[in-house]
Amino acid sequence: MSNQTNNESIVIDPVAMKIVNRIAPGSKYEGTLECEGGVIIEGVVSGTLSVKGGPLVLMPGGVARGMLACDGDAYLFGTIEARTDGEPSELDAFGAVFLTETVNAKANITAGAFKTYEGSQVDGRIKTVKRA
8 A cells, every 4th residue: 555645655565564453444443442563444443542563554534533552653644533522532652653644633642753744634732752
């Protein structure tokens, strides 16, 4: 899978990136989800998501809301909605967060680094944290 962002390609290679979990288009998950290995979200995830051992990839058309955490990078092409109580969702990524031109996030995002692309939309706090 490849997505163009302003003449720069972000290649999502599930094997190389250790992505072994997938929420398929049309799928909905609500509750607590813990993933060993990365995850690609093309459906809807609502609740608490913890990703260990790989990236979190929110594809175009994918929707996430709630408390999201990953110990790697996060590639955001889709939508992060506010939580059901109206407060912004929370995303904490140990690595870098890639805010692509198609992302629309109502979230507070904390990461080790950010890469943003023209057109990305974030309604919330963006915070960098030096990771040891």
